[in-house]
Amino acid sequence: MKRLLQIFFAFFRIGALTFGGGYSMLPMLQKETVDKTGWIRENQLSDYYALAQCEPGLIAVNMAVLICRPLFGVAGAAAAVLGVVMPSLLIILLIAACLGGAAHLVWLEHAFSGIRVAVAALVIQAVVRLLKNGVVDKATAVISGVAFVLLLLDVVNPVLIILAAALAGIGVRRFSQRRRGKRI
């Protein structure tokens, strides 16, 4: 029970401090599940993130289950999902109940403009950590560069980019293994 509460509150904090969608939860996820508790490794986080993007449904929920199911079972996964959902549910119900008020408070808008700047900096820091982990040779540098440009130009669906990267990874590894095999 104590463990479940710990999971719930870790993901409650993640849900409460994610502004604007699944990608901006990465800095919070890194802090709560890699740095603070050591539940998973940095590499696992980015593996799960790739998977979470390809699955249907919400990235936040997919991440919560992917991280917590193997470690803490179905109950742990459920606690994580409840935790990540609860802050939004409460805040939105509160705002909706007194709409016209909170959404147009001037000081609140100023606060959010500031928060968006911090979120941008935090996401850049998350990218730096992911790059250190994922870019291990020339081939992976090319893959990350191509993925970056393709999404920036907004020409290809991110799900397709992820699938192509998986195929590229398999192809590159196979090719280099075969070449090494011939040399020996």
Place this chain on the structure above:
Amino acid sequence: MIYALLFYEFFKIGLFAVGGGLAALPFLYDLADRYPWFSDSQLTDMIAIAESTPGPLGINMATFAGYQTSGVLGGIIATFALVLPSFFITLLVCRFLHRFAANPVVEDAFYGLRPAVAGLIGAVAVGLLEISLFRTDHQGLLWGLDYKAAILFAALLPLVLKFKKHPILYIGVAAAIGIIFKF
């Protein structure tokens, strides 16, 4: 009856929207067309509120749409209907992942996936910078630069990169600065 319909519609969105909260948007516009639950312009307000409040976007949208339709209970039902498909599908994925994690092909796939994820989030970061540092009502990039935000960013980034403090700290400080200096 409205609750069953809400559950059905949001369960469907949770099942078919691949790629996170923004992927749910086309489905929500479709809902606005087919039901008198909320209008297109209410949906736009909803997006603005969901973008500027904490929490995953899709959940915010479901709660808000459900509340608009049938009050607090509607908000709760829509949210859980949206979450359930992800929950069960990912439980399934976990079983397969466990079985295939040691498979060399899966390992090779992740060798390609890790740098791609970094690149994808990098592109997202560029988009975030655009939103947070530039005013949208200007056309020229330099004219639209929000100098206050740019200065805050230039000050924050080295701190964020150097000190591994909890994100809450940076978010709190940025919110305070936003209020004090009227961003």
